[in-house]
Amino acid sequence: MDFKSFQVMTFNTLAQSLVDHKYMENDQTTMSWTKRRHEIYKVIQESSCDIVCLQEIDELDYINFFKEKVEELGYESVYKRKLQNRLDGVLTLYRRDRYELVLKRELNFSSEQEEYDKPQVALIVVLKDLYTTENKAPRATNDGIAGAGAVNGGVDDILIVANTHLIFNKSRGDIKLYQLCSLLAGLKQTYDEVMYNGSNSGTSGAEAGAGAAMGTGSGTGGSMLLPNVLLCGDLNITPQSLMYNFLFHGFAPLKHTNPRCISGQYLMFDKTYLTSSSGHNESGETMGSVRHYVNSNTGSINTVSSNTTLNTGSINTVSGDTTLNTGNTDSGSSNSNTGSINTVSSNTTLNTGNTDSGSSNSTSANKVDEVNEGDDGSFTGVIGPSDSDGAANISTDLGDAVVGGTNANSDNTAVTRSSTGNTSSFDGGDEVIYCPLKLSSAYSVDDGFNCEPAFTAFHGWQKGCVDYICYNPDYTLLEGIYEMPLYTQVRQNGDLPHKKWPASDHFSLISQFKRIK
Template identity: 30%
Template sequence: MPEKPVKPLQRRWEALPACQDSAAFDFSVMTYNILSQELLQDNAYLYRHCNPSVLPWEYRLPNLLAEIQQYNADIVCLQEVQEDHYENQIKPALQALGYQCEYKRRTGRKPDGCAVIFKASRLSLLSSNPIEFFRPGDALLDRDNVGLVVLLQPNDTAAPSDPSAFICVANTHLLYNPRRGDVKLAQLAILLAEIKRLSRLPDGSTCPVLLCGDFNSTPWSPLYSFLTTGCLEYQGLQIGMVSGQENSPRGQRLLTSPIWSHGLGINSRCEYKPTAESSSSSPTAVEGAISNLTVEDVANKAAAAKRARIEHGLKLQSSYQHRLAPDGRPEITTCHSRTAMTVDYILYTPDVTPPPSLPGGRGLQLLGRLSLVDQSAVEEVNGLPNQHHSSDHLPLLARFRLGR
């Protein structure tokens, strides 16, 4: 039986007040989990509500490409991009639209990965850094999720030699399993450490950061709060509560301290630990630190280790409110037969004017975003995917200003 015709979801542009800056670089960013065809087929029970005619790749691909072209973003972060479809269809189609494409497939024998694409006319690639979360022999980091971090420079920058006129863009798809918040936090620590390394400027400050992707975590969950506040006190926190995907998770296992192994080389501030090689470059400083260490210092270090706290130094903010005006209904970014919630984000470092004595401070100003919808709106269009929307996720789109 043919599917009853439905209208596309109604999404409107929400403009935000902005400061005038004639020298600014304005650009748009989209993040979109496009639903790998193999994963769709492997999890067919999630799509029983769909008319079978809207599920084949031959039907979905033109819709997905048309959506990307319609929104015309300067930077696009895609997740669940199947490698064969990427190489044979998606990449050539996007290159024909003027995009440059970077891609990282998941490890193991997984068929899909993450892509960061950007308009070559507007931005230039300075570096592309694929990240694998899998660590051989590490019982916690035994999953095949990946990330991709790129450094981009605006082409029309008024000061091409300005080292802070960069944008660090990170894209990831964290582990889905709602009961493994420990794995998600360890994966995030690796990603944040790499972002910190790549975004650090010569004066010690950081260039603007965009962190996009499917985090398989809900707004105001402990993982989301960690991202947006820079700190998580996790003493007594159940592993199944970290992501907020389940209201009453099965199992009572608590996060242990430390969450990840010291052997990972990442400290509790989600930064790479100095290597012996880099430490030896200033032996007097190291020797001085050791000789001045008191019993009280050692005790304080031990207490800090027991405090069960992780931090990161990025001042990240979400480009969405996560609730719809005027009544606070939850926004959703994904919906299938099992769930409807927000798990996709465009996070950014906002423009903060620092005191004159501090370096850096350049960030991004949010100019607007494409509105999201609530669960009832999706149900009215036969759920996701449907004849107009060919993924079980919705694309997020935001516009930013990089000041000069």
């Protein structure tokens, strides 16, 4: 089958309703909404992406400005406003000449428990790729969902895209984890529905192929093109966190968990967030992983101090406002947020023309038998000071997402993924959650560390990597990413937005993918 590359952007645009006293020191001409909304539109226009996931778009601005403008660019749009009288929400765009909307699902991260009842939401859209869909004659169903399987010789290429913005609070990682698990549950449910309606045999997709696109199955014996999955958004988690390990390495032990620590966001506020000017074509990278902040013997967070040595060299300082020198020097050449490509798997060139100046209640995710352990298969440490009650509370709130001790469907403590053959044994007393999807981060460089960008957000206390484009590497080839501006330029120009990047206090992330099976 002939597959065509597609480009995806995620971008937190800084809704005008959320601009407060923290931005008083920013250039007020730049902060003018009349000016800034056009800068946001310019980022969308110049990216020329096939799919765009935006966060922090005020509903009235969507209705009165963005909806018509993006339609002129060839996009269809789907919007979901936050709850509890919040004015902003998430907006997903897709090119009408490339995709057809099959289904949308709106997720509310609400809860009967008051402290977990928050306004954040997620939007899931099921898209049919009009380029790679052959014979364009999918089986019609009573509920209007097009099939993902082969029917009368036709095969639909289905892409499931999730767009979200998780809670910001640096001290409530437990709420963030609840919201993330709710989103994963919604993705899994959506995938199962597409599989069920697209099955071309007597066996339901939920039985025969559920989980296959997540790297846990092989589908039915018929001609099947399994749905693909993308997750985009501002997750408000850092690469050194337990939640990052959960999402991209497949599991997280919750014993002795400190809710303050599991999202890693506190590192930026405590000025212990490590970055380096090297990496990502000198736009910088985040240093370390969850291992470097955990003392597996005592269960306490390590304090990384001067001259601490990581595998990539000697760290000179750890202040949140100081560059970590690892031997690479920054050049004076210009490098815009979306103006240069880092080719990952091919020599594909992305021509987007971006410039620096322009530039319902959901149940918890189900436990699974298999887990993507990656390089962290031996990690059995714990996060934060001893707080077994806190871990138990999180376990209760996450419901089916949590497995107490051993894998519930296994006769021992080993947790495996059939595609890798890796195993990991956990202490029988650990509460462990497993991610039901196999996901990789588009901007992560695989060299033993996570090596996410140094900054996707740069404002106030929040200077670090919190935005992600997540994809399934078993079914999707990452062809390239657009790098951030040069590390030195970001630090010299100060808090976003500013004249060099007037659109938002976050940078946009753009990746190019191609389905491989």
